[in-house]
Amino acid sequence: xxxxxxxxxxxxxxxxxxxxxxxxxxxxxxxxxxxxxxxxxxxxxxxxxxxxxxxxxxxxxxxxxxxxxxxxxxxxxxxxxxxxxxxxxxxxxxxxxxxxxxxxxxxxxxxxxxxxxxxxxxxxxxxxxxxxxxxxxxxxxxxxxxxxxxxxxxxxxxxxxxxxxxxxxxxxxxxxxxxxxxxxxxxxxxxxxxxxxxxxxxxxxxxxxxxxxxxxxxxxxxxxxxxxxxxxxxxxxxxxxxxxxxxxxxx
Amino acid sequence: xxxxxxxxxxxxxxxxxxxxxxxxxxxxxxxxxxxxxxxxxxxxxxxxxxxxxxxxxxxxxxxxxxxxxxxxxxxxxxxxxxxxxxxxxxxxxxxxxxxxxxxxxxxxxxxxxxxxxxxxxxxxxxxxxxxxxxxxxxxxxxxxxxxxxxxxxxxxxxxxxxxxxxxxxxxxxxxxxxxxxxxxxxxxxxxxxxxxxxxxxxxxxxxxxxxxxxxxxxxxxxxxxxxxxxxxxxxxxxxxxxxxxxxxxxxxxxxxxxxxxxxxxxxxxxxxxxxxxxxxxxxxxxxxxxxxxxxxxxxxxxxxxxxxxxxxxxxxxxxxxxxxxxxxxxxxxxxxxxxxxxxxxxxxxxxxxxxxxxxxxxxxxxxxxxxxxx
Numbered sequence: 001x002x003x004x005x006x007x008x009x010x011x012x013x014x015x016x017x018x019x020x021x022x023x024x025x026x027x028x029x030x031x032x033x034x035x036x037x038x039x040x041x042x043x044x045x046x047x048x049x050x051x052x053x054x055x056x057x058x059x060x061x062x063x064x065x066x067x068x069x070x071x072x073x074x075x076x077x078x079x080x081x082x083x084x085x086x087x088x089x090x091x092x093x094x095x096x097x098x099x100x101x102x103x104x105x106x107x108x109x110x111x112x113x114x115x116x117x118x119x120x121x122x123x124x125x126x127x128x129x130x131x132x133x134x135x136x137x138x139x140x141x142x143x144x145x146x147x148x149x150x151x152x153x154x155x156x157x158x159x160x161x162x163x164x165x166x167x168x169x170x171x172x173x174x175x176x177x178x179x180x181x182x183x184x185x186x187x188x189x190x191x192x193x194x195x196x197x198x199x200x201x202x203x204x205x206x207x208x209x210x211x212x213x214x215x216x217x218x219x220x221x222x223x224x225x226x227x228x229x230x231x232x233x234x235x236x237x238x239x240x241x242x243x244x245x246x247x248x249x250x251x
Numbered sequence: 252x253x254x255x256x257x258x259x260x261x262x263x264x265x266x267x268x269x270x271x272x273x274x275x276x277x278x279x280x281x282x283x284x285x286x287x288x289x290x291x292x293x294x295x296x297x298x299x300x301x302x303x304x305x306x307x308x309x310x311x312x313x314x315x316x317x318x319x320x321x322x323x324x325x326x327x328x329x330x331x332x333x334x335x336x337x338x339x340x341x342x343x344x345x346x347x348x349x350x351x352x353x354x355x356x357x358x359x360x361x362x363x364x365x366x367x368x369x370x371x372x373x374x375x376x377x378x379x380x381x382x383x384x385x386x387x388x389x390x391x392x393x394x395x396x397x398x399x400x401x402x403x404x405x406x407x408x409x410x411x412x413x414x415x416x417x418x419x420x421x422x423x424x425x426x427x428x429x430x431x432x433x434x435x436x437x438x439x440x441x442x443x444x445x446x447x448x449x450x451x452x453x454x455x456x457x458x459x460x461x462x463x464x465x466x467x468x469x470x471x472x473x474x475x476x477x478x479x480x481x482x483x484x485x486x487x488x489x490x491x492x493x494x495x496x497x498x499x500x501x502x503x504x505x506x507x508x509x510x511x512x513x514x515x516x517x518x519x520x521x522x523x524x525x526x527x528x529x530x531x532x533x534x535x536x537x538x539x540x541x542x543x544x545x546x547x548x549x550x551x552x553x554x555x556x557x558x559x560x561x562x563x564x565x566x567x568x569x570x571x572x573x574x575x576x577x578x579x580x581x582x583x584x585x586x587x588x589x590x591x592x593x594x595x596x597x598x599x600x601x602x603x604x605x606x607x608x609x610x611x612x613x614x615x616x617x618x619x620x621x622x623x624x625x
Contacts, residue, residue, distance in 0.1 A: 127352060
């Protein structure tokens with residue numbers, strides 16, 4: 001087995017008196033595409049927000065890229081945040097900046113590279129995610145849904161992270177665009193040696209590109225592993241989620 | 252993380268076979284690139300180059316971009332480059348990144364001054380036209396609502412009266428009180444020189460009720476409620492609530508615009524009346540403190556000095572100011588587009604426009620009333 005990138009152990013989280021996670025554990029290995037699955041309100045997005053330090057958890061340990069979140073210092077936090085890229089569900093591109101500037105701002109803030117090289121890097125990232133060259137001069141409100149996702153992905157990849165978080169990457173895309181986006185993520189994983197963690201509902205995505213996943217339900221981990229392994233298990237939530245027996249994924 | 256050597260680039264010009272030898276060493280990844288990048292300008296561009304990658308530890312897409320920049324530099328000047336000892340992994344990354352690389356597109360050229368002049372002129376003319384269209388459309392819906400009184404949103408009007416009126420009382424009280432104090436202080440010094448202390452009553456009474464109280468009330472309401480109207484409607488526009496309303500046949504003008512206009516037209520005259528009282532009270536306190544004019548004397552004098560017309564003129568201005576503030580701020584709210592920046596932009600515009608229109612309207616009143624000898 002390759003090395004561990006994210007290790008969550010016995011995570012307990014709650015909003016007020018509502019428990020979201022009751023001793024949830026999961027492990028993400030290097031270079032795999034890992035999905036956080038579950039029905040609406042199962043806490044998969046919360047788990048991801050906890051992994052990217054946007055939300056604290058109540059108890060348990062979370063280790064990402066070797067940093068334990070219970071003992072991490074603010075300076076280490078800043079350093080760690082530069083080692084991952086996050087693609088938000090709605091893109092979250094800065095609306096006052098063009099696509100090119102959205103990417104370039106990271107280089108301007110965190111490197112002392114010349115404008116010429118930054119320009120070249122922006123071009124490379126835009127080309128890498130399959131956007132047309134003229135897109136770099138457009139503002140986010142001039143882009144279509146699929147282009148916003150790609151532009152946000154280019155921004156997430158700006159600092160050459162080894163770890164990429166995707167929040168519902170194919171939501172709001174048509175089926176063809178969704179499959180193209182899946183293919184892009186798989187290609188980038190191979191090309192750049194990324195580890196990808198995603199929250200998704202898309203059964204096709206799970207079927208085609210996800211290596212391993214964790215299925216959350218009733219505040220706990222229902223199952224963790226590869227799709228064929230999990231489909232062997234007989235559990236109502238698994239049957240429901242994968243629509244076994246009807247038109248869903250067959251075992 | 253494993254410790255990495257910073258990226259370096261050694262340039263050996265004029266090697267035996269006449270070519271430039273570039274040796275890349277260390278980790279060509281984003282955090283370690285800045286040292287190498289400054290060396291690019293030192294690369295001599297008078298011979299073909301051979302790039303040696305045998306001592307390269309690591310390469311990421313940023314390092315590949317820098318390498319590409321060097322290669323392009325040579326090609327641009329008519330020389331060739333060859334890359335030697337590229338490890339399979341790095342070669343694969345480099346070639347995949349640059350296999351289908353379209354030529355760079357230049358940024359759209361910036362526009363000429365003449366173009367910008369025309370562009371802005373056209374936009375301001377169109378802005379006026381849009382506003383007039385908005386005004387016309389809202390009047391059409393006003394007519395419709397007046398013909399169908401059951402469509403008037405009484406509940407909404409009342410709730411706007413509460414938020415724009417009752418909740419604004421403290422800030423109106425403080426502003427009016429301070430204006431009264433300031434006017435009293437400024438005039439009492441001058442009047443004492445002539446021994447005409449008693450005329451402080453006329454000064455405060457007339458200036459506040461006729462001009463200052465309406466103006467200060469309108470400005471506070473424009474800043475407080477006008478900006479809120481723009482932000483509320485703008486946020487509804489961004490979240491597509493307005494579109495949802497339209498599809499259900501809830502006309503935004505009857506649901507959003509006119510309740511706000513009516514509420515302000517009711518509220519502002521009342522607030523002006525309130526500001527009159529508090530402002531004159533502020534002046535009264537200063538008059539007593541500074542020239543021993545008792546409250547009784549002050550009020551006695553006020554009844555003779557302050558003709559009812561001054562008070563009425565002040566109150567009558569209220570609905571006009573209210574209409575301008577409410578129409579402009581709702582109009583700006585509907586202009587908000589889908590990006591987050593525009594909500595701030597149009598809220599600012601709404602307050603600036605509303606205050607300007609209020610002052611312009613007040614000036615118009617002054618001219619008109621002087622001509623009418625009122």
